[in-house]
């Protein structure tokens with residue numbers, strides 16, 4: 001993974017000093033709340049329901065064991081002994097003290113970490129596929145370019161105060177796992193007819209209050225121009241994006257208002273001035289950064305391991321875990337492992353500091369000391385030998401990190417919701433927990449198969465409910481908490497936004513609503529059809545009919 | 555004590571006396587705003603207030619000395635202001651919703667202006683940075699470029715890198731204190747108006 005040179009280190013150190021002084025001035029009353037707000041936000045600090053929330057950047061989801069141990073120590077020392085992995089691959093602390101945040105950032109800087117631009121109206125952490133570099137369907141490893149873009153976007157002098165936040169995702173695989181279409185800019189890497197690395201550029205996607213999937217603004221962009229092209233897009237947005245209404249301030253609204261043709265015309269006009277200028281990435285710079293993302297020193301291993309095969313055959317619990325949590329790898333004899341942060345009945349994405357230490361140890365012992373976070377809020381060991389899987393499973397299981405539910409109904413994506421977030425209409429974590437308990441039967445979960453259930457506590461959509469096969473959204477009706485349900489949303493190359501099935505439900509009704517949706521699916525499905533396929537084939541009607549059946553007669 | 559920070563040609567910052575008087579149109583008559591809302595008060599796509607013709611007509615222009623005049627006032631009252639420009643006593647204030655093109659349409663040679671000031675009503679309005687960068691790079695403007703309005707020390711580093719070389723710190727804040735923020739970072743990653751990306755600037759091996 002990328003290692004800081006003295007320049008990178010100096011930048012994060014200077015940032016700590018700058019922020020320490022800003023916090024001091026705020027506490028001394030020299031900065032108003034309003035003035036401090038963008039400063040703290042650009043350091044990941046929200047002021048929340050119970051305490052501030054600090055969002056720590058995990059650039060494109062890559063972490064070293066050393067960094068994870070530091071995070072474990074920080075959660076122990078400054079928080080309540082746990083952290084929360086977010087849907088944008090970052091780590092959030094729910095209970096830090098404002099006065100402590102400069103010290104936390106100083107500790108982070110010692111392990112090449114920071115909280116820069118994890119919030120605020122600026123370019124945010126760039127996200128990507130958690131299997132980057134090892135996925136069998138990967139065409140191009142986008143991480144070197146993602147790192148170059150991280151540096152370009154860090155304290156960009158023109159884009160510190162955009163109309164609204166700006167999210168970029170990169171992906172270099174056949175099957176998109178980074179939801180590039182749901183980002184302000186999505187960069188899809190591919191090899192062009194000349195065999196060169198090229199990029200398809202999507203713009204204007206975003207979830208939130210007005211969910212919109214992105215549009216292709218450029219089919220073919222040579223990688224050298226990715227900075228100048230993004231700069232052109234963001235300049236047009238910076239000047240013309242709305243600033244009078246935060247709900248209409250995202251780039252997606254501008255693209256819709258102008259139309260993609262006009263927006264593209266303006267971008268290309270701007271780009272004509274920037275193209276081939278100093279922003280053009282040199283081969284030398286790409287090579288300098290890319291050398292940090294070279295393949296691990298893999299052993300030459302056979303494709304099969306007899307002991308592993310025997311363990312799968314004789315141990316059903318292990319076999320179940322292998323089926324759900326172990327993923328293909330491009331190198332023979334290796335696998336990627338997802339450590340589930342979704343044990344039934346616990347807040348999705350939460351991890352204790354003890355568990356962080358376990359994961360760091362696992363990474364050191366079995367996966368070259370590195371791990372990744374996924375936007376599904378799990379952790380990944382990317383490079384595990386087949387022969388080590390059993391040992392990894394035993395240790396992960398002992399630490400509560402081996403729930404074999406990856407990709408299943410209980411692998412819920414969930415925002416912090418009303419328990420922590422002051423914007424929430426409704427709680428979301430208890431809903432996730434109740435649904436997990438309702439389906440706390442692995443055999444039934446396997447029978448249901450692949451299903452993505454996403455929950456957001458309000459229309460800001462931090463929990464990606466629009467693209468969940470089942471989406472749950474907290475709504476406020478006369479001051480009480482209700483939940484609106486959508487089905488048919490999907491992430492990936494054929495992304496879609498879910499359809500609302502009808503009037504909303506109370507919290508107590510929710511587990512039963514999900515149960516009924518599943519009953520219709522189990523009744524109607526054909527062959528190997530997944531839930532999402534059945535919804536797409538039949539539409540909402542049969543689901544709606546069954547879910548509301550009693551309500552109508554009552 | 556002056557609120558004006560200026561950078562010398564070699565980048566040295568100091569607090570200097572302000573020679574320029576800002577010409578500000580009078581507040582709109584409240585009555586007329588309410589009655590004629592939507593007609594007189596023009597909202598651009600981004601929702602800004604622009605000066606009404608009455609405001610522009612009623613703007614008091616000092617008879618002598620160096621003056622900074624809003625672009626719209628210049629546009630409407632060019633005849634009386636032209637001699638001031640010729641005497642080197644006129645600079646233009648651009649609001650963040652106005653365009654560099656509009657300025658260029660008035661002054662084919664922007665360098666005939668000794669100073670351009672960009673007025674930012676709220677510090678969180680980041681258009682000022684792109685406007686500054688455009689004036690310096692696209693439009694070849696070389697003279698003084700000043701940030702005025704809600705100008706606070708925590709944005710100064712960005713202003714500087716976006717091409718501004720003078721900063722009028724908001725009246726209730728210390729310009730002295732603000733000086734420190736101009737040097738928050740010693741080796742930024744990306745290029746700015748006056749420098750190239752770090753990987754073109756230094757050898758990172």
Ligand code: HEM
Nearest residue numbers: 086087088182206207208209415416420421423460461462
């Ligand atoms: C607890 C405090 C949080 C607050 C106050 C907060 C605030 C917001 C707001 C206001 C939006 C809507 C922005 C817009 O529509 O332009 C948003 C969207 C989002 N947030 Fe959060 N959030 C919080 C936590 C989280 C967490 C924990 C996650 C990840 C698990 C997250 C991930 C996201 C994502 C992915 C979006 C949607 C992105 C999009 O609109 O395209 N946020 N958040």
Ligand code: SF4
Nearest residue numbers: 415421424457458462
């Ligand atoms: S979706 Fe709403 S409730 Fe949930 S974290 Fe985001 S802002 Fe808070």
